[in-house]
Amino acid sequence: MPVPFDRALTGWSRLLWGLALLTLALNVAQLSLLWFEPVLPITLTSGDEVWSTDFHDQPRHVQIALIALVTGSELPWIFAVVQIALLGRDYMRGTVFTENNTRRFQKIGLALIALGVFGSLLHPAIAALLFAFGGAPWMADMAPLFTLEIDYLMAGLLFFVIGKIMQRGLELQTSDQFTI
Amino acid sequence: MGIVVNLDVMLARRKMRLNELSERVGISLPNLSILKTGKARAIRFSTLEAICRELDCQPGDILEFVDDHGAG
Numbered sequence: 431m432p433v434p435f436d437r438a439l440t441g442w443s444r445l446l447w448g449l450a451l452l453t454l455a456l457n458v459a460q461l462s463l464l465w466f467e468p469v470l471p472i473t474l475t476s477g478d479e480v481w482s483t484d485f486h487d488q489p490r491h492v493q494i495a496l497i498a499l500v501t502g503s504e505l506p507w508i509f510a511v512v513q514i515a516l517l518g519r520d521y522m523r524g525t526v527f528t529e530n531n532t533r534r535f536q537k538i539g540l541a542l543i544a545l546g547v548f549g550s551l552l553h554p555a556i557a558a559l560l561f562a563f564g565g566a567p568w569m570a571d572m573a574p575l576f577t578l579e580i581d582y583l584m585a586g587l588l589f590f591v592i593g594k595i596m597q598r599g600l601e602l603q604t605s606d607q608f609t610i
Numbered sequence: 611m612g613i614v615v616n617l618d619v620m621l622a623r624r625k626m627r628l629n630e631l632s633e634r635v636g637i638s639l640p641n642l643s644i645l646k647t648g649k650a651r652a653i654r655f656s657t658l659e660a661i662c663r664e665l666d667c668q669p670g671d672i673l674e675f676v677d678d679h680g681a682g
Contacts, residue, residue, distance in 0.1 A: 604651075605651050605652065608644060608649065608650050608651040608652070609650070609651060609652040609653070609654060610637065610641050610642070610644060610645045610650045610652075610653050610654065610657050
C-alpha cells in the first residue's frame with residue numbers, strides 16, 4: 431500500500447538508492463579489474479612470519495581457485511547491495527509496507543550473515559590453498575585460525591529480525607483490514 | 611470451514627438487500643460484502659450488534675461453527 435508523499439522519505443530513499451547503485455558499480459568494477467592488475471601481491475602474516483607471493487606466479491588452477499574464493503566471498507555483499515537498491519527504489523515511489531520489502535529486509539540480513547561467515551573463512555581458506563600448492567609450512571597452522579566477523583553477523587541478524595517484525599506488522603495490518 | 615457467515619441467508623429471510631443493510635448499519639458495502647462472502651477474519655461486537663438489530667436476529671443466526679475435523 432503506497433504511503434502519502436513524504437519529501438524526507440523520498441529524499442533519503444533516493445540517496446540510499448543512488449549510493450547502493452554506486453557501491454554496486456564500484457564493487458563489480460573492483461572485482462573485475464583486480465584480475466587485470468599486472469602485479470597483484472598476496473601477503474599472509476602469522477606473528478613474525480610474513481609470506482608473500484604474486485597472484486600471477488601461481489599455477490592456473492590456483493589462480494582460478496583464488497578467483498573463486500575472493501569472488502564467492504563478495505557475492506553476498508553484491509546481493510545485499512542489489513536488495514538495498516531495490517528497497518531504496520520502492521521507498522522512493524512510496525511503496526513501503528509490502529511483502530516484497532519485508533522479504534528484502536530478511537534477504538539483506540541473510541546475505542550479511544553469509545558475508546560474515548565467508549569473510550571469517552576467507553583468509554584461512556587462502557592459507558590452506560596456498561599451503562597445499564607450495565606455501566610456507568606455517569600456513570598449515572594458520573589454516574584453522576580465523577577471525578570471526580561478528581559485526582557483519584550482528585548487522586545481518588538485526589536486518590533479519592527487523593524483516594520478521596515487518597512481516598508480523600503486515601499480518602496485523604491485513605488482519606485489521608479484514609476485521610469488519 | 612470453521613466459522614461460516616450466514617448473512618446471505620438472513621438477508622433472504624428478511625427480504626433485504628445488502629446495500630439497504632449497508633445504509634442502515636452504516637458499514638460500507640465492500641466491507642459487508644467481505645463479511646457476506648466469508649473473507650472476513652474477524653467481526654467487531656459493534657458490527658454484530660448493529661446487524662442483529664437491523665435484521666432482528668441473534669448472533670447465532672449469522673455465525674455458525676462447522677467442525678471440519680469432527681468424528682465420522
